[in-house]
Amino acid sequence: MLDYSNNEIGVILRNIRKKKGLRLEDVADENISSATLSNLERGISQVKIEKLNYVLEKYGIKLKEIPSLIREEQMLLEDLKLKMLSIESLQRKGKYDQADELLSSIEDGDDKPVAAEVKWLRGVNALFTKNYRKAEKEFTHAIRIASQNEMDTSNIEAFSFSDLGLCSYYQNDLQAALDYTNSGIDAFNPHGERKFLKYLLLRNKATFLERMGKVMEGLKVVEEVWDEIDQIDQLETRSSFYWLKSEFLRKSGALGDALQCAQEGIRFAAINSHHGLFDLWSVLGSIYTTREEWEKAENCFRIAMEISLEQSNRFVRASIQMGHLYIKQKQWTKAEATLSKAVQQAENFEIAYKVDGLLALGDLFFQQHNKYEAITYYRQAIELAHRFNYTEKEYKGWYWLAECYKGDNEEEFQCCTVNMFNVQQKIYRGAGEVVAID
Numbered sequence: 367m368l369d370y371s372n373n374e375i376g377v378i379l380r381n382i383r384k385k386k387g388l389r390l391e392d393v394a395d396e397n398i399s400s401a402t403l404s405n406l407e408r409g410i411s412q413v414k415i416e417k418l419n420y421v422l423e424k425y426g427i428k429l430k431e432i433p434s435l436i437r438e439e440q441m442l443l444e445d446l447k448l449k450m451l452s453i454e455s456l457q458r459k460g461k462y463d464q465a466d467e468l469l470s471s472i473e474d475g476d477d478k479p480v481a482a483e484v485k486w487l488r489g490v491n492a493l494f495t496k497n498y499r500k501a502e503k504e505f506t507h508a509i510r511i512a513s514q515n516e517m518d519t520s521n522i523e524a525f526s527f528s529d530l531g532l533c534s535y536y537q538n539d540l541q542a543a544l545d546y547t548n549s550g551i552d553a554f555n556p557h558g559e560r561k562f563l564k565y566l567l568l569r570n571k572a573t574f575l576e577r578m579g580k581v582m583e584g585l586k587v588v589e590e591v592w593d594e595i596d597q598i599d600q601l602e603t604r605s606s607f608y609w610l611k612s613e614f615l616r617k618s619g620a621l622g623d624a625l626q627c628a629q630e631g632i633r634f635a636a637i638n639s640h641h642g643l644f645d646l647w648s649v650l651g652s653i654y655t656t657r658e659e660w661e662k663a664e665n666c667f668r669i670a671m672e673i674s675l676e677q678s679n680r681f682v683r684a685s686i687q688m689g690h691l692y693i694k695q696k697q698w699t700k701a702e703a704t705l706s707k708a709v710q711q712a713e714n715f716e717i718a719y720k721v722d723g724l725l726a727l728g729d730l731f732f733q734q735h736n737k738y739e740a741i742t743y744y745r746q747a748i749e750l751a752h753r754f755n756y757t758e759k760e761y762k763g764w765y766w767l768a769e770c771y772k773g774d775n776e777e778e779f780q781c782c783t784v785n786m787f788n789v790q791q792k793i794y795r796g797a798g799e800v801v802a803i804d
Contacts, residue, residue: 373409380407482512519558585614605642
C-alpha cells in the first residue's frame with residue numbers, strides 16, 4: 367500500500383480526471399460507481415489497492431507514478447499557500463488592488479484544495495472596499511465549502527462568519543452581526559490554524575453587545591476572557607478588551623473599577639505601538655465626565671484629539687465628546703463651536719458621527735430653552751438616522767423632538783410619540799432591547 371493519506375491520493379485522482387476532461391459518470395462502470403469514485407477523490411473512503419489500480423488503469427497511469435504526482439502537487443500547493451499569505455498581508459495593509467491582482471491569478475473551482483480560503487480572501491477584498499453584497503456572497507460560499515471538509519483545520523469557516531458579522535455591522539444590522547459572530551465562535555476549531563481568531567470573535571461579540579446597549583451581557587463576555595488577557599498576541603485586540611471592560615464598568619456604574627482598568631489599558635497601549643490609546647483616553651474622559659471632574663475629563667478628550675489625525679473619524683468622535691462636556695458645564699459658546707466643526711468634518715467621514723453631532727447640537731439649544739433651534743437640529747438628525755438605518759439614534763431624536771413640542775404643540779407631540787413607538791418596535795423586533803435615553 368502507498369504511504370500517503372486518502373486525501374493526498376484523492377486529490378491526485380481528481381486532478382487526473384479533470385485534466386482529461388472527464389466527469390465522474392464518464393469514469394464509472396459496472397466495476398466502480400460514481401459514488402465510490404467521488405468518495406475516493408474526497409478522501410473519505412479507504413483506498414483499496416485493487417480499486418486504485420483499476421481507476422489508474424482507466425486513466426492510463428501507473429501506480430509507481432503516484433508518489434511523483436503527489437510531490438508535484440505538494441509543491442504547487444506550497445506555492446499557492448505562499449501566494450495566499452501574500453494576499454492576506456496585502457489586505458491587512460490596505461493594498462486591495464494588489465491583492466485583487468494576485469487573487470485573479472488563482473484558478474477558481476470548489477474542488478481545489480484551498481477553494482474555501484480563496485473565496486474568503488475575495489470576500490475580504492470586497493468587504494474592505496465596501497462591496498458588501500459581493501463580500502456576503504463570497505463568505506457564504508467559503509462557509510459552504512469549508513463545512514463540507516471534515517479534515518479542514520484552517521478556521522476559514524469561522525473567519526468567514528466573523529467577516530459576515532462585519533458586513534452586517536457596517537450596514538447597521540447589529541443583531542445579524544451578533545448572530546454571525548456567535549456562529550463563528552461555534553465553528554472555531556481551537557486546535558486549528560489562526561488561533562488569534564478566538565479572541566477576535568469574542569472582541570467583536572463584546573463590541574456589538576456594547577453598541578446594542580447590552581451592558582451586563584457584554585461585560586460577561588469580557589470577564590470570561592480576562593483570565594486569558596496575557597495570551598492575546600494581537601496588541602490591538604488586547605487593547606480593545608481594556609477599552610470594552612472600562613466602558614462596560616462605566617455604564618454599569620462601577621466608576622472606580624472602570625477608572626483603574628482604563629488607566630491600566632493606557633499604560634499597556636503606550637508601550638505597545640499605541641494600539642487602542644484613542645479609545646482608552648476617550649473612555650477615561652467619559653468616566654471623569656460621569657464623575658463631574660470636568661477639568662480631568664477635558665484633558666482626557668484633548669489628549670484623545672491630539673493622538674488622532676484632525677481629519678479622521680476619531681477626531682470627530684472626540685470633538686463630539688468634548689462638545690457634550692462643554693454642554694454639561696454650560697459653556698455654550700465653546701460647545702456650539704466644537705460641535706459645529708465636528709458636524710462639518712463628519713461630512714467627509716462616518717455619517718453616524720454627523721448624526722451624533724446634530725443630536726448634541728439639539729441638546730445644546732434645548733438646554734438653553736431655544737426650542738426652535740433645537741427642533742431644527744433634531745429633525746436633521748432624525749432624517750439622516752432614518753435614511754442610514756441608525757434606529758437607536760433615530761429613536762433618541764424623536765424623543766427629544768417630542769420634549770420640544772410637549773406642552774406647546776399637541777399635534778406634533780403626538781406625531782413624535784407615534785414615530786418613537788414605530789422605531790422602538792423595529793428595534794425590539796431586531797434586538798429585543800429598549801433604548802435608554804441618556
